[in-house]
Every structure is written in C-alpha cells, then in structure tokens.
Amino acid sequence: MAVGTVLITGGTGYIGSFTSLALLEHGYDVVIVDNLYNSSKVALDRIELICGRRPEFYKVDITDEEALSKVFEKHPSIDSVIHFAALKAVGESGEIPLEYYRVNVGGSISLLRAMSKNNVTNIVFSSSATVYGDATRFENMIPIPEHCPIGPTNTYGRTKAMIEDVITDHVKAQRSNLQKAGKPFEQWNGALLRYFNPCGAHPSGIMGEDPQGVPYNLLPLMGKVATGDREKLLVFGDDYPSRDGTAIRDYIHVVDLAKGHLVALNYLRENKPGVKAWNLGSGRGSTVYEMIKAFNAVIGRELKYEVVARRQGDVLDLTANPTLANEELKWKTEIPMEQACEDLWRWVNNNPQGYRQDPPPELLAAVKGPKA
Numbered sequence: 001m002a003v004g005t006v007l008i009t010g011g012t013g014y015i016g017s018f019t020s021l022a023l024l025e026h027g028y029d030v031v032i033v034d035n036l037y038n039s040s041k042v043a044l045d046r047i048e049l050i051c052g053r054r055p056e057f058y059k060v061d062i063t064d065e066e067a068l069s070k071v072f073e074k075h076p077s078i079d080s081v082i083h084f085a086a087l088k089a090v091g092e093s094g095e096i097p098l099e100y101y102r103v104n105v106g107g108s109i110s111l112l113r114a115m116s117k118n119n120v121t122n123i124v125f126s127s128s129a130t131v132y133g134d135a136t137r138f139e140n141m142i143p144i145p146e147h148c149p150i151g152p153t154n155t156y157g158r159t160k161a162m163i164e165d166v167i168t169d170h171v172k173a174q175r176s177n178l179q180k181a182g183k184p185f186e187q188w189n190g191a192l193l194r195y196f197n198p199c200g201a202h203p204s205g206i207m208g209e210d211p212q213g214v215p216y217n218l219l220p221l222m223g224k225v226a227t228g229d230r231e232k233l234l235v236f237g238d239d240y241p242s243r244d245g246t247a248i249r250d251y252i253h254v255v256d257l258a259k260g261h262l263v264a265l266n267y268l269r270e271n272k273p274g275v276k277a278w279n280l281g282s283g284r285g286s287t288v289y290e291m292i293k294a295f296n297a298v299i300g301r302e303l304k305y306e307v308v309a310r311r312q313g314d315v316l317d318l319t320a321n322p323t324l325a326n327e328e329l330k331w332k333t334e335i336p337m338e339q340a341c342e343d344l345w346r347w348v349n350n351n352p353q354g355y356r357q358d359p360p361p362e363l364l365a366a367v368k369g370p371k372a
C-alpha cells in the first residue's frame, strides 16, 4: 500500500522530476500534471529506470481548473499537492509580466480552487529566495532567515511572493470557515519552500536539467560552454562588494532539494501546522568565480568567460540560514557544490542533447545492473 498519493504539478520539469523520484522511492504514488512547456515526457522513463516505478502523467495546463479537477476526481486518493508548474525566467518576466502573472498566480488560483472542490488540503509550494530581494538592505540578514522581510526586485519574484500570500490567505480562510461550522479544519496546510540555487544532476548520469530554451542559471550555462554549445560564459558583474567581486549564491544539489519536499510534505501531514515557510539552502555561499573554479577542476580545463555589466535585479548575496528546516524538518543538505559540479558534468557530457537522445549504454547498464 502506498504511503499516500500526491499530485505534482510541473513534475516532468527539473526539480519536479527529482521530487517525483524521491516520493516514489519513499512509498508514495505520484500523479503528474504538466503541459510540457519546458520539459519532456522522457523524464518519466528515466524516473522509472532509476526506481522501477512510474508516475501517472496527464498533459494539463495549470490554468485549466476543470482539467485539474478531472484529475483529482480520477484519483480520489490524492490528499496533497506539490506545486512546481510555473514560468521561471527572471529576465523574461520583466518583458512579458502579464504572462507570468497569468500562469504563475492565475495557475495557482486555479489549482487551489480545484483542490478545494475536491477536498485536497495540503500544498507544498515552490517558492524562491528571490522573494527576499536584496537582504543586504538590512543589517544582520545574511545568511537570510525566514523572518527577513519580503521584497522581490523583479516580476518573477513578485509572482512568487504573491502566490505565498494567496496560499496563506486561502489555507487560513479554509481553516477558519470549517472551524466556525464545527467541522474538522486542521487538514488544511501549506509549506512555502524558499529554494536558494538548485543545481546538479542524478549521480547515475541519466537524469538532469533539460531546459527547452537557453538556460539562464550559472551551472547549466557552464555545462553548455564545456560541451562547446556556447562559446563562453558571461559573468554578470565583478564589482560587487564580495571576496572576489562576483555575486554570492547558495548552491543546493537537486537531490537534497527533492528530499526537502518529501520531509516538508510529511511534516504537513503529521503536524498539521497551517502555513509555514522554510528556507531550503545549505548555508554556504559561493561566488561565481568559486563555482567556475570548482567546475574547471571537474572538467580538467579552464572555461572561457567574459565579465559584463551587472544584470538588473541581481543582488549581491543570497545565502540561506537553513536552521529552521534543519531543526523542524530534520533536514539538511548533504551534497556539497563540488559534487553538484561533478554530477552536472556527468549528465551534460554524456547527454549533450539532454532528453532528446538515449544515454550511453554503459550508464544505462549501471542503473539497471543492481536490480537485474
């Protein structure tokens, strides 16, 4: 018997696929909805290859409340949702803000309405450290704790902060309305997971990030330069007041991040806390130059890079204070960024076409090996 059944929106995407894998490995049944805007169904095959179990999949747009409702009706055992589906490119969000508000905020409202209609009452939400904005505007807020005031500096971040509010208000209202009616209310809960910089790939080398367009995050970009797909890396600003002039981020391995979702979901189901926010980060900040150095050490050569102007909306330092998640969720990162660089390289070097190619037979044999 499954521990429970979870709907994962955006579950064929990067973080969603690793979280689906973690849940399946821990006895949950998984139902994915995704419109495949930025992902591929091949992720489902890779999940199955690694853990021997396959999520159910529906091609559904998150803004389609009726279609979401049908999925819930078809799977009455679903009691929780992990919500990843979103548009996520910071630069693009400033160019087409209405699309970002429509999909991210509008889609979350459709989801919450469909959940309410079908009595699905736990939601774990993919928020982002971006909601804090520039935490250096305050004293003593680096590393960033959850009580740091919210103040996003771009449209994408504002959609995330807004969805946090929508979830908080809705869960509170559901609880209070049910309580007033003398009905059980504690089943309504929300986890707002503020991730720092997710990176890395599965250690098997057959599953990783496979963005459909040009990636904008440092690690996938380093991968593209290393495989020769891109000529050089752009370093956005070397005049920050950091130890080497480049911006500081807290890189978290996607396998650690996926486990963070599993423990947050279990926490909601066991402790019924209402809505709570947790930072998911390592607490260790690395500069862009430190990441380039770590990646160079893995590939055994020097990546070509060019320093250009700072990117608008970028901030000096996003390093997590993960104490709350360490203590309450009994979760902490276990995989250092050096390992994330190694895993990323194994993935991109062996699969330069991402999910549009088969992995090398020796990697597949190694995955299938122990189960045979």
Ligand SMILES: NC(=O)c1ccc[n+]([C@@H]2O[C@H](COP(=O)([O-])OP(=O)(O)OC[C@H]3O[C@@H](n4cnc5c(N)ncnc54)[C@H](O)[C@@H]3O)[C@@H](O)[C@H]2O)c1
Binding pocket: 009, 010, 011, 012, 013, 014, 015, 016, 033, 034, 035, 036, 037, 038, 039, 040, 060, 061, 062, 063, 083, 084, 085, 086, 087, 088, 103, 107, 126, 127, 128, 129, 195, 196, 197, 198, 217
């Ligand atoms: N990767 C990061 O650096 C990072 C950092 C903080 C937060 N997040 C958040 O985590 C979540 C997952 O990010 P990811 O890196 O895995 O991105 P991703 O693009 O790989 O995954 C998002 C998934 O949502 C799907 N999707 C997009 N629009 C949809 C729609 N209208 N209907 C249904 N599905 C739709 C995409 O096809 C994709 O599979 C996002 O909400 C993102 O904002 C990501």
